[in-house]
Amino acid sequence: MKVFGILVLCGLSLCAQSLERARALWRAHDYDGANNEFRALVKANPKNAAYRVEWGRLFFERFNPAEAANLYNEALGIDPRNAQAYLGLAEVYADEFSAKADQAAEKALEIDPKLYHAHEILARIALEDDDTKKAASEADAALAIEPAALDAIAVHASIDLLKDKASDWVARIGNRGKGFETIAHFFVINRRYDEGIEYYRKAIAATPDLWSAHSQLGVNLMRLGNQEEATKELQLAYDNHFRDAATANYLTLIDSEKNYDTFTSPTSVLRLNKKEADALKPYFEAEIARAMATYEKKYGFQMDKAVQVEAYPNHGDLLVRTLGLPDEAGILGVTFNNVISMDSPSGRPPGSFHWASTLWHEMSHVYVLTMTNERVPRWFTEGLAVHEETATSPDWGDRLSPEIITALRDKKLLPISKIDRGFVHPTYPGQVIVSYYQAGKICDYIAQRWGSSKLVDMIHAFAKNEPTVDVIREQLKLEPDAFDKDFLAEIDRQTGSTVKNFADWTKKIKEVNELAKAGKTDEVIDQGRAAEAMYPDYVETGDAYSLIAEACLKKSDRKCALDQLGRYSKEGGRDAATVKKYAKLLEEDGRLKEAEAALERLNFIYPLDPDLHDRLGNLYLKTGGANLAVREFSVLNALHPIDTAGSHYNLAKAYAAAGQKNKAREEAINALEAAPDFKPAQTLLLEVSGESEK
Amino acid sequence: MAAAAQVGCGLKRLLLISLAAVIAAPAFATTYIVTIAGLGGEPDYETRFELLANDTDKILHTGPNADRSVETLQGAAATKAKLTASLNRVASEAKAQDALVLMMIGHGTFDGAEYKFNLPGPDISAAELAALLNHIPATRQLIVNMTSASGGATEALKRANRTIITATRSGAERNATVFARFWVEALRDAAADTDKNGQVTALEAFHYAQTKTAAFYTEQKHLVTEHAQIDDQQRAGTFTLVRYGSIAAETSDPAKKELIAKKEQIENQIDALKYQKSLMAPEDYRKQLTNLLVELAKTQAAIDK
Numbered sequence: 001m002k003v004f005g006i007l008v009l010c011g012l013s014l015c016a017q018s019l020e021r022a023r024a025l026w027r028a029h030d031y032d033g034a035n036n037e038f039r040a041l042v043k044a045n046p047k048n049a050a051y052r053v054e055w056g057r058l059f060f061e062r063f064n065p066a067e068a069a070n071l072y073n074e075a076l077g078i079d080p081r082n083a084q085a086y087l088g089l090a091e092v093y094a095d096e097f098s099a100k101a102d103q104a105a106e107k108a109l110e111i112d113p114k115l116y117h118a119h120e121i122l123a124r125i126a127l128e129d130d131d132t133k134k135a136a137s138e139a140d141a142a143l144a145i146e147p148a149a150l151d152a153i154a155v156h157a158s159i160d161l162l163k164d165k166a167s168d169w170v171a172r173i174g175n176r177g178k179g180f181e182t183i184a185h186f187f188v189i190n191r192r193y194d195e196g197i198e199y200y201r202k203a204i205a206a207t208p209d210l211w212s213a214h215s216q217l218g219v220n221l222m223r224l225g226n227q228e229e230a231t232k233e234l235q236l237a238y239d240n241h242f243r244d245a246a247t248a249n250y251l252t253l254i255d256s257e258k259n260y261d262t263f264t265s266p267t268s269v270l271r272l273n274k275k276e277a278d279a280l281k282p283y284f285e286a287e288i289a290r291a292m293a294t295y296e297k298k299y300g301f302q303m304d305k306a307v308q309v310e311a312y313p314n315h316g317d318l319l320v321r322t323l324g325l326p327d328e329a330g331i332l333g334v335t336f337n338n339v340i341s342m343d344s345p346s347g348r349p350p351g352s353f354h355w356a357s358t359l360w361h362e363m364s365h366v367y368v369l370t371m372t373n374e375r376v377p378r379w380f381t382e383g384l385a386v387h388e389e390t391a392t393s394p395d396w397g398d399r400l401s402p403e404i405i406t407a408l409r410d411k412k413l414l415p416i417s418k419i420d421r422g423f424v425h426p427t428y429p430g431q432v433i434v435s436y437y438q439a440g441k442i443c444d445y446i447a448q449r450w451g452s453s454k455l456v457d458m459i460h461a462f463a464k465n466e467p468t469v470d471v472i473r474e475q476l477k478l479e480p481d482a483f484d485k486d487f488l489a490e491i492d493r494q495t496g497s498t499v500k501n502f503a504d505w506t507k508k509i510k511e512v513n514e515l516a517k518a519g520k521t522d523e524v525i526d527q528g529r530a531a532e533a534m535y536p537d538y539v540e541t542g543d544a545y546s547l548i549a550e551a552c553l554k555k556s557d558r559k560c561a562l563d564q565l566g567r568y569s570k571e572g573g574r575d576a577a578t579v580k581k582y583a584k585l586l587e588e589d590g591r592l593k594e595a596e597a598a599l600e601r602l603n604f605i606y607p608l609d610p611d612l613h614d615r616l617g618n619l620y621l622k623t624g625g626a627n628l629a630v631r632e633f634s635v636l637n638a639l640h641p642i643d644t645a646g647s648h649y650n651l652a653k654a655y656a657a658a659g660q661k662n663k664a665r666e667e668a669i670n671a672l673e674a675a676p677d678f679k680p681a682q683t684l685l686l687e688v689s690g691e692s693e694k
Numbered sequence: 695m696a697a698a699a700q701v702g703c704g705l706k707r708l709l710l711i712s713l714a715a716v717i718a719a720p721a722f723a724t725t726y727i728v729t730i731a732g733l734g735g736e737p738d739y740e741t742r743f744e745l746l747a748n749d750t751d752k753i754l755h756t757g758p759n760a761d762r763s764v765e766t767l768q769g770a771a772a773t774k775a776k777l778t779a780s781l782n783r784v785a786s787e788a789k790a791q792d793a794l795v796l797m798m799i800g801h802g803t804f805d806g807a808e809y810k811f812n813l814p815g816p817d818i819s820a821a822e823l824a825a826l827l828n829h830i831p832a833t834r835q836l837i838v839n840m841t842s843a844s845g846g847a848t849e850a851l852k853r854a855n856r857t858i859i860t861a862t863r864s865g866a867e868r869n870a871t872v873f874a875r876f877w878v879e880a881l882r883d884a885a886a887d888t889d890k891n892g893q894v895t896a897l898e899a900f901h902y903a904q905t906k907t908a909a910f911y912t913e914q915k916h917l918v919t920e921h922a923q924i925d926d927q928q929r930a931g932t933f934t935l936v937r938y939g940s941i942a943a944e945t946s947d948p949a950k951k952e953l954i955a956k957k958e959q960i961e962n963q964i965d966a967l968k969y970q971k972s973l974m975a976p977e978d979y980r981k982q983l984t985n986l987l988v989e990l991a992k993t994q995a996a997i998d999k
Contacts, residue, residue, distance in 0.1 A: 346912075346913075348915070349913060349914050349915050350913050350914075517737075606913075608913075614885075641885070642885055642886065642888065642901065642902050642905050642906075643884075643885035643886070643887075643888055644888065645888060645889070645890050646884075646885055646890070669980075669983065669984050669987055672987045672990075672991070673968075673983060673987070674888065674889075675888065675889045675890035675891070676961060676964050676987060676990055677889070677890060677891055677961070677990075677994070678889075678890035679890075679994060679998075681890075682987075682990065682991035682994050682995070683991070683995070685987060685988060685991050686988070686991050686992065686995060689988055691988060691991075691992060692995075
């Protein structure tokens with residue numbers, strides 16, 4: 001027994017030494033060493049939950065939340081009432097904006113009611129949800145246990161500052177930089193980047209070695225286009241061991257900046273990848289100008305600074321540029337004050353992305369954020385931006401998707417007073433998409449019932465930092481509950497039939513596709529029309545419109561095919577081959593202007609298709625649109641098509657038709673340089689050189 | 695470095711021109727074209743392969759292409775026995791001055807040692823195919839193997855004066871290919887005729903299909919699973935697959951001989967000028983090029999009168 005007792009004592013003492021060593025290595029930034037020590041500790045003490053929790057904290061601090069969560073869960077497997085493990089999980093979930101954070105924090109408090117940090121986490125989550133009452137109450141609960149609780153103080157300060165009120169709480173932060181960092185976080189998630197940057201600077205002034213604040217300062221400076229200072233701050237954080245994915249990714253992205261061309265005008269700055277800049281520039285510049293002119297008139301507001309638009313051909317780069325992380329697939333574009341970062345048309349497979357719709361969406365944000373000084377709830381700015389997409393052109397914007405239909409069927413739309421939560425803390429997969437849809441439909445409904453000018457009135461009301469419920473009451477003269485009731489009735493009117501028939505439609509469209517494969521044309525037309533009527537918004541792969549059109553063509557019924565393909569385009573169908581087929585049929589029928597319009601739609605979807613510009617350019621030549629033909633063939637040449645001689649020749653023809661003989665001559669020479677015996681180019685060269693009659 | 699590269703490029707073109715003169719098919723030679731669409735394995739591929747074979751057949755029977763013998767095997771007829779019979783027929787008919795084109799559409803396999811073209815019934819190996827081709831007296835041969843793993847067949851098929859195009863770099867690229875789709879497109883798309891001389895050569899069709907295949911993978915954001923190869927670009931540049939015009943009639947018109955000689959002289963001057971491009975001031979090059987091209991155009995107009 002004596003020997004055993006000595007061994008136990010030695011064992012405990014060794015463990016204590018090992019734990020201290022792990023902590024010392026951690027403090028000395030030797031994270032690998034600390035990790036090895038924890039691993040050895042856990043191996044030697046497989047039943048010790050506390051070691052796992054502390055090891056989990058190391059992982060959480062070193063940017064590996066998944067491994068941290070594993071260790072916390074393992075600790076709970078050993079000790080199901082380990083409050084610190086629940087607290088750790090709450091931190092991990094809160095960091096991911098997961099709805100599970102609440103539960104974990106509450107469980108921690110149930111086990112240990114004195115765990116004030118759990119109250120702080122609940123306070124943060126509530127404030128992220130714009131629930132200031134709960135945020136204040138949880139912060140008070142934390143302060144009741146620990147009067148110096150920094151996050152609780154910072155949450156109180158943030159509540160005041162977000163309402164544009166001076167706050168006594170700020171002084172209580174003192175020289176603790178972390179508190180200012182928390183305030184900055186709340187400004188940033190409310191898209192108030194300038195103020196966020198201001199508070200990150202305060203955090204650094206108070207605690208110069210707060211590297212997370214240096215990193216976030218860099219990230220937000222980068223978002224607003226201040227690349228030089230952003231690089232400095234990010235590099236500083238990185239050099240001081242703060243190497244989370246965002247910091248490292250931003251620094252990598254900055255290295256690739258040399259691959260971009262910048263085009264400036266008095267009102268805009270356009271940044272495009274050199275590889276595609278010449279091809280995209282005409283369309284982007286035209287749409288930027290058109291959107292700005294439209295919004296200026298509609299919102300009665302003129303931007304006093306240039307709007308910057310950046311288009312990234314690599315979707316991962318866009319994600320790094322906006323979030324710092326390359327693994328969030330759903331984002332198409334993001335606006336930070338007057339800076340728009342978006343996918344380039346080449347960033348996604350052709351037909352899957354309407355870049356012009358995204359540009360107009362983001363441009364609406366620029367105006368609304370500027371007009372409200374960023375004091376606008378997320379649902380409204382997103383809803384208005386979605387509304388503007390289809391207001392620009394009904395075939396733009398997103399269609400009613402199966403996941404939205406499912407949400408409608410399951411009555412998952414949120415009341416207007418809580419709709420922001422669907423964006424910030426989604427509780428089911430796809431809720432963010434559903435929230436966009438709902439917010440857009442709300443703005444459609446307001447415009448339809450009260451007129452478009454009411455939306456502008458609401459922008460001005462939000463600019464006064466009024467909460468959603470007050471704006472609804474004041475502007476629409478309705479209680480929020482009554483608004484919800486009316487709105488849901490309208491949504492039901494619009495979508496009720498599709499929602500009701502959705503299950504039948506899924507069977508029917510499968511059947512139609514099988515009939516098409518079997519070549520049963522009459523049945524395809526008959527059953528396809530039934531599927532179409534059930535769910536007219538469906539224009540994705542295997543859609544009824546295209547299948548019916550094919551069947552009609554097999555029966556040599558061009559009129560029927562044209563009708564179907566016209567409806568496909570009108571409903572927003574974006575498959576290039578299908579739209580080109582429609583344009584070809586129109587052209588063959590001599591409906592050239594309609595064919596042009598059909599193909600022009602594709603320029604807003606995938607303008608990097610050489611064949612599109614070839615077809616459209618030739619159509620414009622036929623209809624006398626010489627300048628547009630010049631645009632199309634110039635873009636064709638910028639895409640370096642296989643047929644170099646042919647594309648230069650086409651451009652020469654377009655210039656000749658536009659009366660620009662010198663340019664026509666230069667392009668004819670370019671064509672003949674590639675193919676000296678190209679007879680049509682020779683003839684044109686002689687014509688524009690005045691040699692043909694000699 | 696840039697200048698050196700440019701000179702190298704120009705040199706290649708001159709070589710190509712001289713080789714074209716040497717290798718160009720003599721008058722009255724016949725080109726034997728055999729197209730075979732192999733086993734699809736599933737309905738989608740069966741349909742796709744048959745469509746490509748049908749399209750090819752249709753294109754080859756259109757236009758001024760009378761000096762050729764075209765045979766297309768597909769569906770149940772695309773067996774090893776039928777392919778063997780077809781190639782044996784060519785072997786019995788063809789002469790040394792004739793040419794052979796074999797286009798293979800479908801799936802292939804490669805086990806690390808042996809390539810096999812999948813056909814209804816027994817497959818045919820690259821070695822068996824090579825043995826059949828070697829019996830064909832036509833000196834100029836073009837094999838366009840567009841199957842998956844087609845790169846695995848190259849070694850076995852290699853022979854002097856035989857040009858080999860494959861859809862994949864090696865036998866290890868085993869996924870179904872899209873190269874065939876764009877190869878057939880090249881045969882019917884005038885844009886493939888990049889030098890605008892009214893005919894599409896094997897090299898032009900290869901570049902067209904290779905570029906479009908690469909664009910397909912880029913646009914669809916798919917991992918590139920095929921890298922088309924060609925073993926002899928110069929020879930492929932002289933292998934005409936389809937024609938659009940009547941070039942032969944123009945060159946044999948005695949009344950225009952003087953103008954044609956002048957035209958050829960200007961063409962040579964243009965080639966020589968392009969060869970010097972990287973060594974010249976851009977504006978000087980442009981001026982001289984313009985003068986020559988205008989002169990060439992005027993001469994051609996006179997020929998066409």
